[in-house]
Amino acid sequence: MNEIVLNPQQQQAVTFGDYDTAGNFFSNPLLIIAGAGTGKTNTLAHRAAHLITNGVAADRILIMTFSRRAAKELVDRTKRIVINQLKQSKSKKVAKKTNIGSNSPIHIPWMGTFHSIANRLLRHYGKSIGMDPKFTIIDRNDAEDLIDLLRHELKLSKKAKRFPKKSTCINIYSRCVNAQEPIEKILKKDFPWCKDWSTELRQLFKLYSERKLEQITLDYDDLLLYWYHLVEVKEISDLIRAQFEHVLVDEYQDTNILQAGILTRIFPDGKGLTVVGDDAQSIYSFRSAEIENILNFPKLFSPAAAVISLRTNYRSIQPILDLSNQLLAESKLGYKKELLSHKTTKNWFQLNKPYLVSVEDDQAQAQYIVEQVLNQRESGVDLRQQAVLFRNGHHSDRLEIELMRHDIPFVKYGGLKFLEAAHVKDLLSIVRWLDNPKHRISGFRVLKLLPGIGPSTAMKILDYLQLYQFKFSALDHFKIPNSATSSWKHLLDLLISSQSQDGQWPSQMELAKLFYQPLLEENYQDFYVREGDLEQLATIAGQYPTRESFISELTLDPPISSGDLCDKAHKDDDFLILSTIHSAKGQEWQNVFILNVADGNFPNEYAADDAKAIEEERRLLNVAITRAKQNLHLIQPLKYWVPEQPKYGDKHVYGAKSRFLTNKVSQCLETTFYPEQKSLVAEPTIQYQGLSNVQKRIRDMW
C-alpha cells in the first residue's frame, strides 16, 4: 500500500481537530472505525505525525497499543512520515512550528502497551499513594507459583473435593480484576465447575494481595488496577492530563473496563482522545475485553465525539473480502461494514475464490500444507509471505513434525515462550532475587535448585532472611541441614556480593550465569542446548542500562520463541510463520492457511451454549480470513486430534461441519479434496482358508 497518499476518509481522520484562538491544535474525542486492512496503522501514524508537525511536542503524545510489536511499528512509521514531511516542506510554516530539524532524530517516548505505560507512570507517581517505586513485576508463572504456595498454606489442597488448579485460580482472579466484578458472578458465568469454591477463593485472593504487597510485587492485572486507582486521585489525574495533550489508543475494541476507566478518569470530556478499532475484530473477551467500550464511545462523549469509518481494504482481493462480508452479515449482532477491495481491477483474471479443503485427518492436513507451501515457494512466494493460523497452540503439533521432516524452517508465535523454559526461569529467578530480596517466589525457586534443599528448607531460609531485614549476609549464619554443600557457599557469595557492590550491571548477569552453570549441567542432560538460551538471555540483558529495567521490560515484552530460530544469525533466513489467530492480529500474508475449520473448534466447543461467545468465535474466524492478501485455504479435517478429552475415549474427534459455513458462506468458497484421488491398488485375489505359508513359516521358526 502507498504509505503517503491517503484516501478521503483517512485524510479526514488524520487532520480531525482544530486550532484554538492562540493557534494551538486541539481535538475533540474521535473514534476511527477501521475494518481489517483499511490502513489503520498508516492512518494512526499519519495522525501522530500531523500532531507533531502542527506543533504538538512529541513527548506530550501518548500512544497505547495492544502489543509491543504494534507500538514499535507505529512509532517507526510516524518518524518516517514526519521526516518526509519536513523534507518536503522546508520552506513552509511547518518547519517553523516544530523545532525539529529534518536531520535530528525524533523521539516519541510515551508509546507502548497499557501495561508498559502503567509500569512507567506507577514508578513515577506511585510514591504519592504509598507505593514503593522499586516494585517487581511478576509474570503469569510467578503468579501461579505464589497462588500454589498460598493454597497449601490455607490447606485448601487437602479438601475432599479437588480445589481448582493454580492456573484456573489465576484465571478467575484475573477476570474479577479486569472486569471489576464480584467473584460469584464470574464463577457463575465463566467457571461454573468452580462455583462451590467462592468462599475459599476469596480467602485465597485476599492472602494473595497481601502477600504481593509484602513482597513489593505487582502482577499484570495489578499494573492496570493500580493505575486505575491512581488516577482516581484528582490531583494525580490532573497532573497526567497536563502531561499529555493527545492520546491515541489502538485496538480499542479489545480494551476492558479498567482501561476504558483509566482513560475517562484522565480525560473526562474526551478532549484529545483518539481511539481506533474494529468491532468485528474483538476477540479478547476472555481477557475481559468489553466490546461495549467501542460501541458506546460516541454516546459516552456525545455530542462532541466524532466517528469516522474506513472501508477501503488495501490488503485482500475481493473474493476474500466477499467471504468475510458474508460471514459477518450472518452475525446476529450485525456488523454493517462491508469491505471493498482496492485491488479489484488489478489481476482480475487470477481472482480465485478462497479454498475450502476437505482432508481426512490432521496428518493429511499437515501434508497438504507442506505440499502447498513448497509449491508456492517454487513459484516465487517466500516462506515468510505464508502463514498457518490456528485456534489453539497445540493444533500445529502435527504440522511442526511434518515441517521438520521436510526441512522447512518456521517460527511459531503464541506457543511455548522463551521465558517459560525451565532453565531460563531459573536464571531469571536468580537475577530477580538479587534485585528484590523480598521476592519470595524467586528466592524459593533459586533455593530449591540446590541439591539437598527442598520446599521446607527453602521456606526456612526465606523466613530467616526476612528476620534479618533481607540482608543476604545474615544467611552466613544459617545452619544448612545437610553437610554444607559447595553450591550453598557459591550462592552465598553471589548474593552477598550483589548487595555490597550495588548496580554492577550487566556483569552481575555473568556472575549469576557462572553460579548456575554447574546446576544446569547437573539437572538437564541436554544442557548444551539450553546453554544457548542462557547466552541469549545474557545478550539481551546487556542491552538494558539497569537490572531493574531489564527485569520489568522482559516481563512485559517477552521474546517470542525458544530455540535457535530467534537467533539474530537466522533473522535473514526465510521461514514459514505459524501463529495462533490471536497472535496474528494486525499482520498480513500473501498466503494464509487456517487449520481445523470444523465445529468444536470454529466455533470452539466451550463457546457452544453462549450466543455472545459464538459471535466472538465468528469474529475470530473473520480475523483469520482477513489476514490473507491473495490465497486463502480453510482446511476442514474429517477427524482431528484432541489431546485432552478422556470422556470421549478416543483421541480423535470427528469434526462436524462448522456452523459458520452456511450455504451462502460456502458459495464464497471453492470446495476441494485432498488427496485428490485415492490411488487404486489392486486387491490380491488369493484366499487361504487355514494357515498360509507365511504364517506357517513364522510359527515354525521356534
Place this chain on the structure above:
DNA sequence: CACCCAAACTTTTTT
C-alpha cells in the same frame, strides 16, 4: 525432609 514413582486429571486464546 528430599526425592522418586505412580495415579489422576486435564476447559483456548495473552499483556
Place this chain on the structure above:
DNA sequence: AGTTTGGGTG
C-alpha cells in the same frame, strides 16, 4: 501428552 498430586523410601 503433560502436569499435578499423593504415597513410599531412604
